[in-house]
Each structure stands twice: as C-alpha cells, then as structure tokens.
Amino acid sequence: MTTDTPASTPASSSPLHAAVADDFAAVNRTIVQQLSSRVPLVEAISGYIIDSGGKRLRPLLVLLAARSLGYAGDKHVTLATLIEFMHTSTLLHDDVVDESHLRRGKQTANDAWGNAPSVLVGDFLYSRSFQMMVDVGSMRIMEILSAATCIIAEGEVRQLTNIGNPSVSEDDYFATIQGKTAQLFEAASQTGAIIADATPEQEEALKLYGRYLGLAFQLVDDLLDYQGDADAMGKNVGDDLAEGKPTLPLLRAMEKGTPEQAKLIRQAIRKGGLDQLDAVLEIVRATGALDYTRARAETMAEKALAQLAALPESEFRDTMETLARAAIERQT
Template sequence: MTTAQGRPRCCERARSGPTPLQINAMQPNASPIHAAVVEDFAAVDRTILAQLGSRVPLVESIGHYIIDSGGKRLRPLLVLLAARSLGYSGERHITLATLIEFMHTSTLLHDDVVDESSMRRGKQTANEHWGNAPSVLVGDFLYSRSFQMMVEVGSMRVMEILSAATCTIAEGEVLQLTNIGNPDIDEAAYFETIQGKTAMLFEAASHSGAVLADASTEQEEALRLYGRYLGLAFQLIDDLLDYQGDAGTMGKNVGDDLAEGKPTLPLIEAMNRGSAEQTQLIRRVIRKGGLDQLDEVMAIVNDTGALDYTRRRAEEMADLALAQLDLLPESRYRETMAELARLAVDRQA
C-alpha cells in the first residue's frame, strides 16, 4: 500500500509540525558554488526531508541528525550541474540528486562504525551518540530508500550506473579495511582504494546526470571522468589535511588516519623518500596504529616533501577534471564545475 506521493505507507508516520531542519531547508543555499542551481538545490533539500519520513522515530532522528550535520552536498550538486550543463529541463534530476545524497549518507553512517569514529564535521558521530547498531540499521534504511527513488527516476541506464557504483564503493571500503596496518601498500594500490571508496560516487553522480540529460557519447564519458578526477582530488586533499589541518577547521581529529593505521599517500611517499630510520618508524606506526608518535610522523611527512607531493597529485587530478569540461557548451553550470575542481585543491576542510 502506498501514499499519494508514492512512498510505501510502512515507511511514513505523522508529523506534528516542521522541524528546524525543515524550515532551514526551505531557504535557498547561499554558497557561491550552489548559486547556479540554487532553486534546484532547495528542491533537493525539500525532497530529502520528505524522503526521510518513517513510522520509526529513531530512523527519522538519526537521519535528520546526519543530514543536518553540514557539508557541501557536492555529490547531489554534481548531478544538478551535469544535467543542467547539457540543457536538461525536467524534474527527475531532483530525485536523482536526493538519492545520491542518501547513498553518500548511508556510507558515512557505516564508515563511522567501521572506523570507530567519534567526530565528523565538528559533531559527535551518530554511532557515538546512539550506538553502532542503530547507525548501521539507519544506514541500511537510507540505502534502501535510495533504491526506491532509483525506480522513480525510471532510467535503466541510471540504475545500471548506480547499482554498479554501490558494488564498487563496497569493494573499496573492504579494500581499505584489509589495507589497515599494512605498510607495504604502494601508490597504485592506494589509488585503487580511493577510486572505489570515494571517487566512484562522484563519478556516478556526474555520469548519471549526463545520462539523464541524453548526453552524447563523448559528453557522457567526459562527465563520467570529470566526476572521477574530482573525487580523487578531494580524497587526496582529505588525506593531506589529516597531517596538516586542525580539528576546529576540519571538523574531525587530526591524525585520525594514522590512529587507524591507514597507509595513505602522505605516508606512502614519506616511506619512499625518507631515510631507513624514518621509513622504519612509519612502518611501525602503521602496523601499530595510535597517536603516540604523531609528532614524529608529521615531522617526517613534512621534511620529506610527502605533503607537497600529495598536493601536486591532487592538482594533477583537478587539472584532468577541468580538461573534461572542454566538451561541454559554455554556461554558468560548466563554470561552476570548473570552480569545484579548483576548490578541491584550495580548501582547508
């Protein structure tokens, strides 16, 4: 049995009135990177709120908590920009952007449980607040809801792209898990991991937006690669900031990756460039995890130029993303995508 809006009645419950998030979501996003699609983005916010409805109060509480935790919502933004850059004038891109955000949010809930994270975007993680089991199950709910919305979009090509993406993302997360504590990971294996766990959803967002707009074969491929390279640039800078940022700006603890024993590119390159003694110290820390030698590791990644190297690799990915935009017609949407590529490497959080 379904509601008038097509949502299963089992997933809906009565509301007593708008929450603060509901009220805020009706306001156009004021960020410059959202300006080109500000009305679309407001519609996405409203759709997020509508689709969070559940007859189980805890589902809504955790869903609202994580959705309202901040962030630029770059993945749904990519859907909107990709579709609009090719002249799309329908409404299905709103549903598509919403389900992409739900897919992303579900992975955040699951990741924080796996990583035993206590802070994200300057707030307690959901698992820290409610516990692991509720966080995992609400993540499952959001994944399931995203697949309901895929059906609403009504494009078999889009379903193929997104269903394949979910498998790749899961594989990337498992690959990262198996690499924890392994100091023998090289740069190629690192890129394979971040392509799956991070860049894949960026790629799926821009690719599916292009498909929705009936892109030419060349434009579809360009937007697919744009999302991939943009996602890689973002992850590279994230990994750099784990050794260069500060908790107040980043919204997470500095050294989190090191504490978990994750062999990210700054550590991989520091081992390649460092002395035998420096390399052995980093290898020990990766195997052990923890923050006991954070200061020593941060000094090594700075002294060896590993952070500069990581930034250069991020800039290379951003340049590759920018190059893909040459196949798109000039528009404010294309210019915003170019600005996103530049912001990917210029940000501090």
C-alpha cells in the same frame, strides 16, 4: 532531532550552489519528504546526519551536469537526492567501522545512538535510494548506481584490509580511493549527463570529470590529515594515523625517507594510535610527502578541468570549473 523543517546546511548558500539554487532548494525539500518513516528513530538519525553540515558535492554534481546540457525536467532533483542518501548511508557505516566519535565537528550518530541503530538506518537510506531510482525511471541509471554501490563497498573493504599494513603500494592506494570516494562522484556526474540525454562524448567527459574530481578531493582530504586545522576540519589531525591507515603522505614519506624514518612510519602504521604523531609529522614534511600529495591532487583537478571542453559554455560549466579548483584549495 526530527526532520520537520527542510534540511538546510551551509552548503545551500555556498557560492558553488548559486547557479542551481532553486534546484538545491527542491533537493532539500525532497530530502525531508523522503526521510519520512513510521519509525521515529529512523527519522531522528537520518535527519541528524543529513543536517550535519556536509558540502553536498555529489548532489551538486548531478544538478550541474544535467543543467550544463540543457536539462529542463525535474527528475534530476530525485536523482540528486538519492545520491545524497547513498553517500549518507556510507558515512553512517564508515563511522561504525572506524569507531569514530566526531564528524564535521559534531558527535557521530553511532556515538550518540549506538552502532546497531546507525548501521540499520544506513541500510534504510540505501533502500530508500533504490526506491527513488525506480522513480527516476532509467534502467541505465539504475545499472550505473547499483554497480557503483558494489564498487564503493569493495573500496571500503579494501581500505579496512589495508589498515595496519605499511606495505600497501601507491597503485593499491589509488584503487582504494577510486572505490570508496571517486566512484560516487563519477556516478553522480555521469547519471546527471544521462538524464539530460548527453551525447556519448559528453557522458564520458562528465563521468571522467567526476572521477578526477573525486580523486582530487580525497587526496586533499588525506593531505589535510597531516597539515590541516582540527577546528576547521571538524576532526582531529592525525586521525588516519591513529587508525593505522596507510594514505599517500605516509607511503611517499616511506619511499623518500631514510631507512630509519621509513621504519618509524611502518611501526606507527602497524601500531596505530598517536604515540609517534609528532615524529611522523616531521618526517612527512621533511621528505616532501605533503607537497607530492598536493601535486597529485592538482594533477587530478587539471584532468577534471580538461573534460569540461566537451560541454557548451554556461554558468553551470563555469561552476564546475570553480569546483575543481576549490577541491584543491580547501582547508576543510
């Protein structure tokens, strides 16, 4: 696959993108331009993962945050693109670490090309994103995004070290998802505010909006692993359990279940695999762990919505409100 045509995923025509449709078209064009490489394999793998049907939420946050504060320039397009590259590079690395074969219903890049090319192309995308940060021309934005890359990497390492460990606390779980998921949401909305010369109050509000939205998004992701539809999600139900990941539904089920139920889940986490999937699914339903996880996601979404009071009324703020609600209603 090459990148001769603009990257056009279903996200581009989503109602959530309508308010910034022209900006998003510019992001798609910039993605194609910036994926140019003298090495054909770099373009092939980069284009494959970029075009694989993602929601493009992180670049959307940049565009909405900037436009909500009246930004009229064009550097938000570069910023949105480089943040999408940062996200895409983490996907390439994650799939190698998780030994994944399927993402969004498609064969993963590592499955198609191998682990080494996927890791190296992920490195290329990270490097390209830092080149583009220079083009944005804001030292403050570079400071925030360079710090975010470290926090994201720490979150991924934290998740890796927690695999197979049923003794993870709820606080540790939230620290993990803050790093590996919410941090880039937070950086996207905060840097979108900075490029629009936000007031300190507005910048803080948009930073927190992104943080809480990212937490809500990941909580629902972890919830769907135990009650989602495999065809809709593009991955298999129980993938987290198969990898031995102690996510919130399992942590809550162990806390509220009987000693026997908690023991079964602990064993399933330590062992990994899907031998106990049916039994685990029954326990997480019976203990109310799924309802609890959804309630925590709803709380995060409400916290995100509360931050929008700092912004002037606009179609962009309205879209951010819709986005926060959509994060907890989604099925994929």
